[in-house]
Amino acid sequence: MARRHVTVHLDGDAARAVDALRADWDPAMLRICPAHVSVVYPEETVDEALLLERLEEAARETAPFAVRLGGVEADEDGAGGVFAMVEDGVPALETLRDRLLLPPQGFAGHPFHATIAHPRTSPSPATCWSRVRGGRLDATSTVHEVLWTVTDDVGREVLARFPLTGPATAPRVAMAAGVLVDGGRVLLGLRRADRASFPGVWDLPGGRVEPGESPRGAARRELREELGVDAELGAPWRRLVDDDLGAELSLWLVPRFDGGLRNAAPHEHERLAWFGADELPALELAHPSYVRLLTDAL
Incomplete structure (x- = not known):
């Protein structure tokens, strides 16, 4: 065959x-x-x-x-x-x-x-x-x-x-994040007002892909650092490319995780909160596509 x-x-x-x-x-x-x-x-x-x-x-x-x-x-x-x-x-x-x-x-x-x-x-x-x-x-x-x-x-x-004809240096900044869902709600973090980028908006837990990391590995690390949880990531879920920002964001759905979820990075997030799909349009979010993406996730 x-x-x-x-x-x-x-x-x-x-x-x-x-x-x-x-x-x-x-x-x-x-x-x-x-x-x-x-x-x-x-x-x-x-x-x-x-x-x-x-x-x-x-x-x-x-x-x-x-x-x-x-x-x-x-x-x-x-x-x-x-x-x-x-x-x-x-x-x-x-x-x-x-x-x-x-x-x-x-x-x-x-x-x-x-x-x-x-x-x-x-x-x-x-x-x-x-x-x-x-x-x-x-x-x-x-x-x-x-x-x-x-x-x-x-x-x-x-x-x-x-x-493979790509440049030695990636054309965009690679980011990775997890979409934690529970009971029809999604977890977001409120970025501190003194952050240099995207201050005072609601964002997904995640961050930059470091040298020597894959987006998958970066997502797991960021979830440990920011939320104190260990997530086994399965299939990739979404890839968001924004050439105006010069960034690409890889996303994983995280329906299950181990560890006591907490705001483990208070220097990054003022607080964490869970939101339903009907609450998302009223939030100031880090990217305009989040309403559609997170509604799909829920």
Whole structure:
């Protein structure tokens, strides 16, 4: 059965390290397709045209980046496959995936990996795991393009290539925030009147994406710092781009969280409050789109 993925192919030492193991443990997979990391899986793709439109836009704004192969792991003691896990240091793969898999696409949240022994093609993935358990590949690959591919039992065809041509410095300030909802209400914080930007308005808990963070990682950190809660973020929810402000804001719905919610950053927010959809239009909000977005969330 043909399956379409968004992938990046590995190069250099990383590709050689994976292929050397495949030659021993999964020669069929070695023959079918190059060493690669899947970014979007077939079951996650709901609207293919929209996915490719997003991929084209993201590739224009993303600079080439490096990924590193790390430890070897397995599912079901090898019976479910053996994989070299990817250390997404920037983390650019996570940022790209969350941008591509905004609704209406699906989101499975598979860890990034390169397959060494696939359960459908390897003659003995469990034996492979018994031999390579505890190993590390410690090899780096530079990603210069993202691919739209189709794979079947015969081989892999590249349907479209998306070179990464973005600048080294991002064109916009990246921000991330969480939309906490409870009982038909959404949580907002009143920014202090002495804040340098957007003083005295109601805003979502969140903030700037720091160097070395993904928007997802920044949202989790900001929720801990500002609210004292630990949120496991699932599928990305919205991405708001405002070129007049030179900013982009990634949003996650947060229906559940751990920890005692409190105003943990009183230097940023005077207070926190919950609001229903009918109360939002009367508030002075940090961005005019918030009324529509938060009404959708509720």
